[in-house]
Amino acid sequence: MAERPIKISSKGISLWYGEKQVLFDISIEIFVNRVTSLIGPSGCGKTSFLRCINRMNDVIPACRVSGQLMLDGLDVNSQNTDVVDLRKRVGMVFQTPNPFPKSIYENVAYGPWVHGENNRSKLDAIVRRSLDEAALWDEVKDDLSKSAMKLSGGQQQRLCIARALAVEPEVILMDEPCSALDPIATAKIEDLMHKLKEKYTVVIVTHNIQQAARVSNYTAYFYLGKLIEYGKTSEIFERPREKSTEMYLTGRFG
Amino acid sequence: MAKQDLAGNAMGKLTHIVAYTSIVAIVLIFLFLFLEGAGIFRFEDPVHLFLGTEWQPTSENPRYEMLTLIVGSLFVTLGAIVVGVPLAVGCAIYLSEIAPQWLEEVLKPAIEIIAGIPSVVIGFFALVVLAPLLSQIFGIPSGLTALNGALMLAVMIIPTVETISEDALRSVPKGYRHASLAMGATEWETIKNVIVPSAIPGIGVGVLLGFGRAIGETMVVLMATGNAALIPTGFLDPVRTMTGTVAAEMGEVARGSPHYFALFMIGCTLFIISFGVNLVANHLIKREER
Ligand SMILES: Nc1ncnc2c1ncn2[C@@H]1O[C@H](COP(=O)(O)OP(=O)(O)OP(=O)(O)O)[C@@H](O)[C@H]1O
Numbered sequence: 001m002a003e004r005p006i007k008i009s010s011k012g013i014s015l016w017y018g019e020k021q022v023l024f025d026i027s028i029e030i031f032v033n034r035v036t037s038l039i040g041p042s043g044c045g046k047t048s049f050l051r052c053i054n055r056m057n058d059v060i061p062a063c064r065v066s067g068q069l070m071l072d073g074l075d076v077n078s079q080n081t082d083v084v085d086l087r088k089r090v091g092m093v094f095q096t097p098n099p100f101p102k103s104i105y106e107n108v109a110y111g112p113w114v115h116g117e118n119n120r121s122k123l124d125a126i127v128r129r130s131l132d133e134a135a136l137w138d139e140v141k142d143d144l145s146k147s148a149m150k151l152s153g154g155q156q157q158r159l160c161i162a163r164a165l166a167v168e169p170e171v172i173l174m175d176e177p178c179s180a181l182d183p184i185a186t187a188k189i190e191d192l193m194h195k196l197k198e199k200y201t202v203v204i205v206t207h208n209i210q211q212a213a214r215v216s217n218y219t220a221y222f223y224l225g226k227l228i229e230y231g232k233t234s235e236i237f238e239r240p241r242e243k244s245t246e247m248y249l250t251g252r253f254g
Numbered sequence: 255m256a257k258q259d260l261a262g263n264a265m266g267k268l269t270h271i272v273a274y275t276s277i278v279a280i281v282l283i284f285l286f287l288f289l290e291g292a293g294i295f296r297f298e299d300p301v302h303l304f305l306g307t308e309w310q311p312t313s314e315n316p317r318y319e320m321l322t323l324i325v326g327s328l329f330v331t332l333g334a335i336v337v338g339v340p341l342a343v344g345c346a347i348y349l350s351e352i353a354p355q356w357l358e359e360v361l362k363p364a365i366e367i368i369a370g371i372p373s374v375v376i377g378f379f380a381l382v383v384l385a386p387l388l389s390q391i392f393g394i395p396s397g398l399t400a401l402n403g404a405l406m407l408a409v410m411i412i413p414t415v416e417t418i419s420e421d422a423l424r425s426v427p428k429g430y431r432h433a434s435l436a437m438g439a440t441e442w443e444t445i446k447n448v449i450v451p452s453a454i455p456g457i458g459v460g461v462l463l464g465f466g467r468a469i470g471e472t473m474v475v476l477m478a479t480g481n482a483a484l485i486p487t488g489f490l491d492p493v494r495t496m497t498g499t500v501a502a503e504m505g506e507v508a509r510g511s512p513h514y515f516a517l518f519m520i521g522c523t524l525f526i527i528s529f530g531v532n533l534v535a536n537h538l539i540k541r542e543e544r
């Protein structure tokens with residue numbers, strides 16, 4: 001399976017919320033410049049795993065993680081890892097669009113600005129590039145000072161993608177980015193994902209099995225906190241090795 | 255089902271009645287104050303009444319000019335805001351964003367206790383402890399000054415401003431916070447650049463209500479500020495407030511005398527100020543809800 005460089009390598013990741021273990025010994029290798037989708041029934045730990053990659057689990061006091069997760073040469077869970085630096089390299093898009101109650105421009109410029117960029121023309125260029133990459137530029141270019149709250153849901157989600165791209169991450173994590181969107185907005189974001197993988201490594205959680213099939217090169221199937229099956233999307237969908245995977249994909253449970 | 259509807263309906267009607275009753279009460283109070291106070295216009299023209307600086311109700315040649323008192327009230331109140339708001343908002347940020355659960359459980363009741371201290375106790379403290387201290391620190395003959403009152407009022411508005419600001423901060427959607435952290439902003443950058451700006455309207459409401467609380471406070475300013483009816487030139491001067499004046503003088507005036515009318519007009523002015531502040535606060539809340 002290792003036909004291209006590995007971006008993220010998880011070795012024996014387990015995760016607990018308080019006493020309750022939610023992830024069991026997850027080992028997976030995620031490839032560079034590919035879209036990898038995480039699927040599985042609700043509550044199986046997809047979001048929890050995704051949040052291991054950028055250490056957003058740190059925000060939850062009761063959460064504890066063990067095991068090793070490498071991002072290129074960086075040991076993500078190490079005490080010495082600078083979380084700020086890690087999160088600059090690993091961007092995240094959330095399930096519900098969550099733009100700041102600021103202008104479109106300020107939303108996109110926020111990341112670079114907070115990291116010290118205050119040259120106006122550089123910020124202008126970053127905003128333009130990011131909105132362009134998120135396929136939103138044409139729709140908003142005439143009014144960048146408009147409040148982000150006034151955009152449609154689909155536009156807001158693309159704005160959030162642009163905001164994440166503005167810090168030039170290497171990896172983009174997306175947690176059900178289309179679950180609050182209509183089919184047209186969803187299609188736009190799916191198109192976008194094909195483009196994004198040329199430059200970024202994309203990991204997406206989705207409940208929509210067709211979406212996983214359409215957008216991802218690799219698919220990982222989680223069930224009850226365990227990684228059941230992982231491989232090329234085409235193989236997983238055509239010849240699942242595990243009974244559980246097959247049942248999930250054919251909609252017999254989940 | 256029908257029974258529940260009926261109960262719901264009755265509750266609805268009841269809340270309507272209560273709401274209307276309070277509006278009627280407000281209008282009646284205002285009318286009462288205004289009509290009782292309007293007699294003063296026979297003795298003092300409106301320009302002098304509101305913009306003159308001579309408050310000498312008991313002299314040979316009595317003058318009833320309120321500006322000194324209005325300035326006195328605004329002076330202590332603004333002083334209280336300047337000192338109290340940063341403390342209260344700082345507390346609110348600390349409690350809502352940073353403090354561990356156990357500390358929150360200790361600090362929160364402590365702040366609520368401040369709200370429960372009788373104002374006469376705070377006034378007593380100002381008179382006996384803080385005033386001598388201030389007089390020593392600044393080398394002034396008496397510590398009964400605008401500063402003394404402002405510091406005590408600052409303490410008194412902290413619970414109001416803190417509680418409302420904390421609510422505002424807590425109601426900032428978690429998504430904003432997560433988005434900012436996930437982009438590599440630190441906790442502090444997130445608070446400063448995302449959470450506090452999003453909560454500003456709510457914090458503004460807290461400040462306005464704190465203002466209303468401070469300008470209406472009577473006992474503390476009466477005991478703490480020295481009550482000299484002079485326009486202050488600084489915070490180390492004594493001041494006389496509107497509330498302090500009404501409280502101190504109302505007991506001794508003859509009903510229907512010009513002095514009596516003047517005190518009612520002061521009350522009416524106070525009422526208008528607090529009402530205005532509350533209107534603005536309400537407007538902010540409404541705008542937030544949209
Ligand atoms: N903050 C938390 N505190 C305690 N338990 C949590 C927390 N977040 C998630 N869990 C639990 O961990 C388990 C896995 O949750 P997770 O959100 O990772 O699942 P998921 O696969 O993303 O589900 P969904 O598809 O519904 O989003 C669930 O049983 C959930 O109840």
Ligand SMILES: [Mg+2]
Nearest residue numbers: 046047048175
């Ligand atoms: Mg999830």
